Amino acid sequence: xxxxxxxxxxxxxxxxxxxxxxxxxxxxxxxxxxxxxxxxxxxxxxxxxxxxxxxxxxxxxxxxxxxxxxxxxxxxxxxxxxxxxxxxxxxxxxxxxxxxxxxxxxxxxxxxxxxxxxxxxxxxxxxxxxxxxxxxxxxxxxxxxxxxxxxxxxxxxxxxxxxxxxxxxxxxxxxxxxxxxxxxxx
Numbered sequence: 001x002x003x004x005x006x007x008x009x010x011x012x013x014x015x016x017x018x019x020x021x022x023x024x025x026x027x028x029x030x031x032x033x034x035x036x037x038x039x040x041x042x043x044x045x046x047x048x049x050x051x052x053x054x055x056x057x058x059x060x061x062x063x064x065x066x067x068x069x070x071x072x073x074x075x076x077x078x079x080x081x082x083x084x085x086x087x088x089x090x091x092x093x094x095x096x097x098x099x100x101x102x103x104x105x106x107x108x109x110x111x112x113x114x115x116x117x118x119x120x121x122x123x124x125x126x127x128x129x130x131x132x133x134x135x136x137x138x139x140x141x142x143x144x145x146x147x148x149x150x151x152x153x154x155x156x157x158x159x160x161x162x163x164x165x166x167x168x169x170x171x172x173x174x175x176x177x178x179x180x181x182x183x184x185x186x
Contacts, residue, residue, distance in 0.1 A: 001140035003132060003177040004045060005151045006065075008057040009034035010171045017092040021084030021118065024056040031171065035061040038172040039068030042143055047071065049142035051135055053079040053150070061172070062145045078131035081147035085118025109152070125153040132177065144177075151175065 009031030013020045027035060038061065047069060052062035054075040062073045087095055087106075096103040105113035114120035128150045135142050148169045158178040169175070 001136050001138075001142070003135060004042065004047070004141060004143045004174050005154065005177055006038060006042070006061070006143060006145045006174045007148055007151055007169050007171055008053075008055075008061040008145060009038070011057050014171065019084045019087045019090050019092070019095075020057070021082060021088035021115075022055065022080055023088055026056045027060045031057065032060070032064070034172040035064035036068075038174070039065040041172075042174060043068060045143070046141055047143045048139045049135070050074065050145075051076060051079065051131075051142060052145040053077070053081070053147060055080055055147070058145050058147065065143065065145065076131045076135075078127040079144060079146045079150055082121070082124050082149050083115065083118035085115035087115055087118070121149075121153060124150065125157055128154050129157055133180070136180070143174075 009027045011020065011025045011031055012028045013023075013025050015028070042065065048071070050062060050066055050069065050071040051074050052058045054077055058079070059073075059075070065071075066073050092103075102113075102116075104110070106115075109121060111121070114123075128146075132144065132154055135144060151169050154177060155175065158180065
């Protein structure tokens with residue numbers, strides 16, 4: 001079954017380079033326009049199921065798609081962005097100056113990296129992949145509106161390490177999730 005991953009529209013935090021984490025940050029005016037454009041862009045993909053993170057920025061993006069496609073939204077908290085712990089609501093540049101080693105771990109998605117008071121990328125990958133595996137069992141194609149790192153981790157798990165090395169995924173980008181491949185007997 002085909003799953004398309006889409007990142008939420010722009011927020012003020014995206015513009016100011018501030019960690020949103022799991023804060024309920026809404027779309028800004030540009031983000032609302034991007035959400036409407038996303039709805040038009042995905043209209044020809046044959047989407048029959050619409051899933052989203054419940055965070056405001058993903059929810060508002062999904063609401064624009066839902067209104068255009070006439071599909072109900074199914075929310076799953078496992079699709080949420082990284083719990084960035086004590087980094088939440090802080091500026092990127094301030095954190096880079098305060099703790100260069102940890103900041104570099106975040107930038108490079110170092111496997112041992114975890115947000116103090118939050119979660120590791122391993123933990124986030126497991127919850128996101130559990131949600132996507134369940135979504136794959138339902139009707140499709142499905143559109144999943146989520147967050148940049150949630151998407152990068154899922155794409156890395158399915159498509160290889162190159163996704164973590166790439167620049168950030170643009171707001172409202174749509175990327176097809178590679179298939180899991182056939183199950184094998186051990």
